[in-house]
Amino acid sequence: MRLIPPDIAEVRAARAGNSEALQDLMARALPCVLQWCARLGGPRVDAEDAAHDVIVVVLTRIHTLAEPELFGPWLFGITRRVLAGHRRRRMFESWIPGLARTGPESDPHAQAELSDLGRQVQLALDAVSVDHREILVLIDIEERTEREVADLLSLPIGTVRSRVHRARQAFLAVARRLQLPAVVFERVREGS
Amino acid sequence: MKHLFRTFAEETRARPEALSRVESRLEHVVADRALVQSLLTELPAAPAGAEARIRARLAERTGRSVNWGLRAGGVAVVAMAAALLLWLRAPVAPLTEALRAEAWRTEQPTAHVSLTYLGEGDLAGTAMQPRIEWRSGTVQVEVDPNQGVALTVQTREARVRVIGTGFSVGRSALGTAVRVSHGRVSVDCEDGTSVLLGAGEHQLCLPTSAAGLLGRARALAEQGAAPEDVLAAAERGLAAEPDAAVRGELEVAQMEAYAADQRWTEAYDLAGRALASGGGARAEELRHLHAWYGVQAHGCEAATAELRALNAAGEATAFEQVTLAGCVSASEPAVARGLLQAALVAGVPDAQRPAIQQQLDALGGQ
Structure with a gap:
């Protein structure tokens, strides 16, 4: 939606x-x-x-x-x-x-609607900074274009592009720190 | 990573039952709004002719206030304008108009320029070269193409030049935003950036002075922007060699952004450094912030001394008393009891009284 x-x-x-x-x-x-x-x-x-x-x-x-x-x-x-x-x-x-x-x-x-995996993703998202969380939600979860996100956040598109990379790095770092189950972590590594 | 996010996206999709729960809660808000609107329509209409009477009265007052000197000056200006017109054989009407509107207003100051605005500024220049000095709010401009009209909009942060187009310029503490609806516009920002914008494009010109950047940092924080953006504005402000007062305010904006991002250690260290250098006008507030950030960053160990000092000076808030009580409850139960009782007397929200009373009971107090 x-x-x-x-x-x-x-x-x-x-x-x-x-x-x-x-x-x-x-x-x-x-x-x-x-x-x-x-x-x-x-x-x-x-x-x-x-x-x-x-x-x-x-x-x-x-x-x-x-x-x-x-x-x-x-x-x-x-x-x-x-x-x-x-x-x-x-x-x-x-x-x-x-x-x-x-x-x-x-x-x-x-x-009640969140699986264990969903809950872990939620916790990891909660642990990254607000701006990284916004980028991950808008780009990786809602699959919006960088242009759309730049407009939504009133940011230059270059800033959005550089933030996407840093946000994913931050998410992976948190995933390691929170010790997400190995299977989840492997999926993260494969996907990224 | 895609699998993870797809799972999360699917599980957090807005489900019909959740939507209907929120919609049913919103029903009374919508109903209240409709009721207010229906009551407002019951207000009596203005009596017939009222507007005409007010206009006539205003015209009378305006007429009285014009003295002969001004009239002579006006005649001279008109004569000069007419002479210029004849000399140039082109329309060069001088424009001087204050643009001020608290609700959206549309006007056509010249044959080829239309303005819609909310905010304030001044219109100057000539019909062929109008110049708008825009101070705050938003002005939307439409210039007929191919008429030779060269219009500029000047703000503190930007200069926008245009020949035949439609665009808007919005100025706030955040900076100056230029958005083009059709045609092309050239924008020169105060920070040296120059861009040519086409239809659908926009440009934000940021403030460059320390005070302007402090305003941007505060406005961003107020509208709930990402802490990184608030920090960027505050850091640029600090790099612009501010005076002591602006520096202090920028540092507070910086530490509040750290706190909003839950970077407690950085907030705590910054508050400590600011206090060590005197703290300026915000010294008292900084002590409270330092204690709060200390609790969040390092727990009781970092904050107990500061909280004790605030409490001894009679400056501790009820929340600080409750926090200090939590920190000393094991080693000094009597002190903790006293602090909780003092917090209840000082006033805490009703919803929190039972929890505090429960703590008191656990400590064996009344």
Whole structure:
């Protein structure tokens, strides 16, 4: 489910306050947002909670969107901010004994659907830096083109290209550090 | 690597049941919004003729405020413009207009130029050579092709030149973004980069001064950008020889980016170095950050002394008291009890009170 290209006329109508256009736009954006939240949020973030918060921000801030053509990057920026907030909150809760959500149980729906392998990939992704995680999710998991990713992240395409290489290196380093099972690690080596 | 990522992609695909759960939670938000909109439509319309009356009043005021000197000056300008027009046998209308809009606004200052903008700047130059000094926000420009109109948009970071095209220039703390919808545009960035953009292409001209880069680092952090991008802006700012105040702020932006990226050791070391050199205006805040980064980077060992000092000075927050209590609970249970009780008095969020009370009970306190 790859959001975008958005219907510019629909974005314009939503920005102008047309409720029907706004609801259509949200219905189209939600699957993509939910996937971003599940893939970028890591094991401690409840993806459905985060996706809900992203859509609420979109509903209340759509009138401030300057250029309808940039709806995709704008939506990704909101998702990024909301996820950063959720991750911060989880980290803050971990300060207080007894309040911390314990590992993978935070989002039971999503976790139930993850196999052991999926959970290990999620942990490895969670351990790399935010910018590397974004690149890996957008390019290697969602299979977007470098041009698309450069537009989504508002970065020059050269920066995206160099980041892809470093992100994969970082992921492999983490895979080694986390001691992913040999079979998984071999698959990584073969594939890369 | 592909197999791994394919498995993960498949397992994290947005499933219909998850989508319907989020959609049902969003229903009340949409319903509330619809209710507000329906209530707003109940507002009475403006009385007939109100707009005309206001315009008439404004016209009256404007008329009164123009003095004879200005009128004479205006006549002289018009006469000079007319003379120039005759001399050049070409349209050279001087343009002077303040562009300011808090909601999107469209206007056509000359026959061949159309502007749509949100933000502020100034329009100057002539009809054939309009010049826009753009300060903040976004301006979208349409210039009719093949009419000889040479338009420029100047911002602090960039100069955009165009003959017959459509493009937009957006300026914010992040820098100046130029995006071309059709035609070709030449962009000269302040950092020396010069590019020729075609339809669909865009260019971001970054600030080059230390203060400008501090603004970019803060704006990036605020919009949740990747920590690496915030760090890049802060590091470029530090390389631009900032004064002491800007240096201090750039270092704080740098350590917050490290923390956002969970690079606690680097954040802790940087906060320590900043404190060792006095800490400037942020010295007090830096002590709290140093303690927090210390706990995250190295655990209690690195932070206990700092937390004790903050607590002794009466400056520890409730969270710092709870953390210090956790660090000393084994060796000094009475001190830990006192700290937890003080935290409860100082005020912690309601959701966290039961957990703290539980800790107190475990320590044998009230």
